[in-house]
Amino acid sequence: MTNASWLETMRNVLDSYNNPAVLVDADYNVVATNSNYDFRFGELDSRGPAKCYYLSHGYQRPCDLEGETCPMQEARDTGKRASVLHIHNTPQGKEHVGIETIPIVDEEQRAYFIEVMKPILEVSAEPIANKMIGRSKAFNRLVDLIQRVGKTNTNVLLMGASGTGKELAAQAIHSVSPRASKPFVTVECSGLTDTLFESELFGHMKGAFTGATYTRTGLVKSAHGGTLFLDEVGDVPLHLQVKLLRLIETKTFRPVGDSKPAAADFRLVCATHKDLLDMVEKGEFREDLYHRISTFPIRLPSLAERREDLPLLVKSILLRISENQPLSLTETAQALLSQQAFKGNIRELKNILERAVVLRNDDQIDVEVIQQSLHLLPVNKAAHHDALSATSESALQLLADKKLNLEQLEQAYLHTLLQTYPDKGLVADIAGCSLRTLYRKLEQ
Numbered sequence: 175m176t177n178a179s180w181l182e183t184m185r186n187v188l189d190s191y192n193n194p195a196v197l198v199d200a201d202y203n204v205v206a207t208n209s210n211y212d213f214r215f216g217e218l219d220s221r222g223p224a225k226c227y228y229l230s231h232g233y234q235r236p237c238d239l240e241g242e243t244c245p246m247q248e249a250r251d252t253g254k255r256a257s258v259l260h261i262h263n264t265p266q267g268k269e270h271v272g273i274e275t276i277p278i279v280d281e282e283q284r285a286y287f288i289e290v291m292k293p294i295l296e297v298s299a300e301p302i303a304n305k306m307i308g309r310s311k312a313f314n315r316l317v318d319l320i321q322r323v324g325k326t327n328t329n330v331l332l333m334g335a336s337g338t339g340k341e342l343a344a345q346a347i348h349s350v351s352p353r354a355s356k357p358f359v360t361v362e363c364s365g366l367t368d369t370l371f372e373s374e375l376f377g378h379m380k381g382a383f384t385g386a387t388y389t390r391t392g393l394v395k396s397a398h399g400g401t402l403f404l405d406e407v408g409d410v411p412l413h414l415q416v417k418l419l420r421l422i423e424t425k426t427f428r429p430v431g432d433s434k435p436a437a438a439d440f441r442l443v444c445a446t447h448k449d450l451l452d453m454v455e456k457g458e459f460r461e462d463l464y465h466r467i468s469t470f471p472i473r474l475p476s477l478a479e480r481r482e483d484l485p486l487l488v489k490s491i492l493l494r495i496s497e498n499q500p501l502s503l504t505e506t507a508q509a510l511l512s513q514q515a516f517k518g519n520i521r522e523l524k525n526i527l528e529r530a531v532v533l534r535n536d537d538q539i540d541v542e543v544i545q546q547s548l549h550l551l552p553v554n555k556a557a558h559h560d561a562l563s564a565t566s567e568s569a570l571q572l573l574a575d576k577k578l579n580l581e582q583l584e585q586a587y588l589h590t591l592l593q594t595y596p597d598k599g600l601v602a603d604i605a606g607c608s609l610r611t612l613y614r615k616l617e618q
């Protein structure tokens with residue numbers, strides 16, 4: 175077979191892929207493309223030098239010299255398939271792409287590589303209102319792990335401080351998985367009391383207990399075939415952890431008041447901002463449960479660890495807040511923002527910007543507005559603590575005299591916060607919980 179006819183055959187092979195695919199020689203030259211690639215990126219001749227690193231990234235030298243992993247080199251060195259996550263230039267802007275590189279040889283044993291480029295749609299490297307956004311190395315590592323584990327049925331534990339995007343990551347894992355067309359069901363574990371736990375998770379039969387006037391489907395059944403997301407799993411009280419363990423181990427449950435157990439079919443994703451291992455050591459979290467839920471642990475980077483994503487996040491959050499009216503920050507406003515510590519991570523950034531949008535007089539938000547928005551924040555934790563110790567001893571004594579239990583105290587505190595600060599997002603920040611948790615606690 176001549177080289178030309180071999181290339182023709184390879185074009186047909188490339189066309190069998192549903193995603194853009196190219197054939198690359200050992201010198202990084204793209205020598206053939208499939209029609210999917212041509213449709214998305216245009217035909218090769220019109221696009222300048224056909225080096226893969228130039229076409230995909232605009233680089234003048236191979237990816238590894240630009241600090242990225244080169245899948246072709248890995249496939250060449252190992253003789254096996256290699257897959258990596260890259261951000262490619264596309265006509266739509268920058269895009270996360272999962273690249274799979276397959277080594278092959280032509281009829282004269284020369285090395286070639288098929289590169290299949292699967293766009294990753296669950297995240298975005300451009301400012302888009304409703305996606306998980308980022309381009310930084312730390313974010314890309316997270317996306318790579320989500321893509322890999324998403325395709326499996328493995329239990330995932332998402333660990334990270336409040337506001338780092340654990341819930342978004344859990345949704346992305348679900349979207350990547352074969353269960354994507356089935357439900358994604360969140361169980362907010364903080365605030366689950368004994369009575370709530372079983373009826374929320376397992377449901378109950380009509381008449382199972384006083385007040386059970388109807389049969390209720392539990393969240394485990396609602397998640398059938400899909401993903402069950404246990405948010406703040408570290409908040410499940412020790413005595414209820416055994417019930418959770420039983421559910422995960424046996425994949426069966428029994429609705430309250432029902433004599434028959436039912437089969438559960440869900441993929442488990444848990445999240446926590448707590449150090450579960452430390453809790454295990456202190457005897458606050460069951461070790462067997464910890465091992466069950468943490469088969470594949472993923473740590474979410476804090477915003478401080480992915481500071482280079484800040485401008486991109488600002489753009490997408492502003493888009494989210496005001497989609498019809500394009501808003502932006504002046505350079506000085508952006509500079510002031512980038513000096514913040516962001517202990518509350520992306521949620522804190524979102525709250526600052528939301529306040530700034532309310533306070534602004536102009537579509538270009540200036541530094542004074544950001545300053546004002548920052549000053550609406552509560553005093554920092556240390557100052558909070560000092561204030562607390564100075565003023566609170568007598569207040570706490572009063573509460574002790576009233577014999578308030580912790581739940582009542584929590585409710586009273588949250589309501590006082592709401593009267594003091596009208597913004598619920600801010601109240602959630604001060605209370606150290608998510609907005610969802612705040613609503614849930616207020617409903618109780």
Ligand SMILES: Nc1ncnc2c1ncn2[C@@H]1O[C@H](COP(=O)(O)OP(=O)(O)OP(=O)(O)O)[C@@H](O)[C@H]1O
Nearest residue numbers: 305306307336337338339340341342520521607608
């Ligand atoms: N990568 C991201 N891109 C855009 N928005 C994000 C990203 N990560 C998080 N957010 C936004 O930040 C906010 C907090 O995210 P999320 O609720 O997923 O965090 P969390 O870690 O689950 O927080 P908590 O533990 O307090 O519940 C949400 O409004 C979410 O949309």
